[in-house]
Amino acid sequence: MNIVPVSKRGYRKYSKEVLLDYLKKFYKINKRTPMSSDFDRKLLPGRKFYNKNFGNLNAARHMAGVPVVIQFGYGKYKQVKI
Numbered sequence: 001m002n003i004v005p006v007s008k009r010g011y012r013k014y015s016k017e018v019l020l021d022y023l024k025k026f027y028k029i030n031k032r033t034p035m036s037s038d039f040d041r042k043l044l045p046g047r048k049f050y051n052k053n054f055g056n057l058n059a060a061r062h063m064a065g066v067p068v069v070i071q072f073g074y075g076k077y078k079q080v081k082i
Contacts, residue, residue, distance in 0.1 A: 019060065022045060033061060034066070
């Protein structure tokens with residue numbers, strides 16, 4: 001399975017650089033923007049780390065240089081490179 005390995009033992013602190021690196025690696029491996037479900041499935045560090053350090057996931061995606069996800073209807077999303 002193409003996932004970014006994340007430690008599952010106990011609480012961890014991540015630097016901003018490490019969090020951005022996880023997003024970049026995920027995008028490079030999977031050829032798509034990481035979605036909320038990927039965080040829920042523990043393929044990446046928890047969303048709370050990104051929200052705490054960047055304000056929201058799209059801000060972190062933008063800083064990592066991966067396409068930002070924009071919702072344009074119920075259950076419809078589009079990836080936009082900014």
